[in-house]
Amino acid sequence: xxxxxxxxxxxxxxxxxxxxxxxxxxxxxxxxxxxxxxxxxxxxxxxxxxxxxxxxxxxxxxxxxxxxxxxxxxxxxxxxxxxxxxxxxxxxxxxxxxxxxxxxxxxxxxxxxxxxxxxxxxxxxxxxxxxxxxxxxxxxxxxxxxxxxxxxxxxxxxxxxxxxxxxxxxxxxxxxxxxxxxxxxxxxxxxxxxxxxxxxxxxxxxxxxxxxxxxxxxxxxxxxxxxxxxxxxxxxxxxxxxxxxxxxxxxxxxxxxxxxxxxxxxxxxxxxxxxxxxxxxxxxxxxxxxxxxxxxxxxxxxxxxxxxxxxxxxxxxxxxxxxxxxxxxxxxxx
Numbered sequence: 652x653x654x655x656x657x658x659x660x661x662x663x664x665x666x667x668x669x670x671x672x673x674x675x676x677x678x679x680x681x682x683x684x685x686x687x688x689x690x691x692x693x694x695x696x697x698x699x700x701x702x703x704x705x706x707x708x709x710x711x712x713x714x715x716x717x718x719x720x721x722x723x724x725x726x727x728x729x730x731x732x733x734x735x736x737x738x739x740x741x742x743x744x745x746x747x748x749x750x751x752x753x754x755x756x757x758x759x760x761x762x763x764x765x766x767x768x769x770x771x772x773x774x775x776x777x778x779x780x781x782x783x784x785x786x787x788x789x790x791x792x793x794x795x796x797x798x799x800x801x802x803x804x805x806x807x808x809x810x811x812x813x814x815x816x817x818x819x820x821x822x823x824x825x826x827x828x829x830x831x832x833x834x835x836x837x838x839x840x841x842x843x844x845x846x847x848x849x850x851x852x853x854x855x856x857x858x859x860x861x862x863x864x865x866x867x868x869x870x871x872x873x874x875x876x877x878x879x880x881x882x883x884x885x886x887x888x889x890x891x892x893x894x895x896x897x898x899x900x901x902x903x904x905x906x907x908x909x910x911x912x913x914x915x916x917x918x919x920x921x922x923x924x925x926x927x928x929x930x931x932x933x934x935x936x937x938x939x940x941x942x943x944x945x946x947x948x949x950x951x952x953x954x955x956x957x958x959x960x961x962x963x964x965x966x967x968x969x970x971x972x973x974x975x976x977x978x979x980x981x982x983x984x985x
Contacts, residue, residue, distance in 0.1 A: 652825065653832040655873040657897035665875060668808065668839045669902055669943045671766060673936060674720040675713040676906060676949035678915040679752065681731040684954055688916055690729040692741065692777030699746040704956040706752065710759035712958055716966040717975030720766030720807055722947055723756050725798060728813050730777030738793055741777045757803040766807035769798055773822055774813025784821045792830055799834040806835045811842040819849040819870055828873045842871035843878045846892060860903065865889040869899065880906040881913050883935065888942045904945040907932060909962045917951040925961060929968035936973055
């Protein structure tokens with residue numbers, strides 16, 4: 652069984668994550684085509700109809716903006732799978748557009764030389780086995796085998812979400828963590844709302860990132876880093892958290908949505924002041940990376956599978972402010 656070793660400093664996997672510093676979240680899926688953020692697993696797969704899937708463009712934008720990895724949504728709470736799988740009838744290969752999105756993004760990440768991370772929701776509002784905890788954990792393990800087993804190359808991060816829908820013990824996080832690290836030894840793994848008591852479904856406000864204190868309990872153990880989107884840790888963010896009677900080093904990965912108010916999936920109704928957002932991204936980048944934490948900015952593609960020019964320009968403005976923009980031939984400076 653692979654688990655964390657108690658330590659007051661980052662291990663090799665965590666040091667690599669800290670060095671990545673900055674990444675792009677990409678929320679794209681069934682919700683994109685029904686103009687909603689969360690859905691209940693009953694939206695028809697026939698509605699998933701992207702006119703294109705510009706995965707190369709998504710990764711190219713991240714690369715130019717000085718980002719070092721992508722976190723791609725593979726399955727949100729609705730249960731719709733974005734890769735070619737035979738485990739469910741709710742997936743891209745049962746839709747009008749059967750493209751394996753994970754494969755396309757993996758290919759682009761290899762082309763541009765940046766890391767591939769995967770978001771996967773524990774909560775699944777479509778899968779019938781969901782109420783049978785053991786059967787559902789086995790179902791998830793098949794998914795992790797497909798996603799992390801080598802078909803998509805090296806995976807640098809596994810971002811698990813939706814744990815609040817069941818008691819923490821029902822997910823068998825040690826089994827998922829062990830499988831992930833067996834398949835991808837250098838992959839950082841964490842569950843959203845990482846810190847807090849493990850005896851309840853919902854986490855009290857006192858465990859939010861702005862209130863972190865050294866020694867607070869790890870709710871989902873083992874985890875390699877901390878998550879609680881879309882919140883930020885306090886100044887002088889403590890890094891040591893407890894499980895049993897031991898302390899473990901955990902960096903924090905924070906998220907920002909390009910489109911307010913916290914729109915993860917594409918929504919044409921929301922626009923923002925691009926200069927203000929760019930300055931905010933730059934500010935949070937500096938604050939987080941100065942404390943050996945990580946920032947991920949969500950830039951959602953639209954129904955045509957493209958990230959819009961306004962969102963990309965905002966990202967590039969932030970890169971220019973920070974002095975981290977990379978040259979890509981054919982693109983003029985914003």
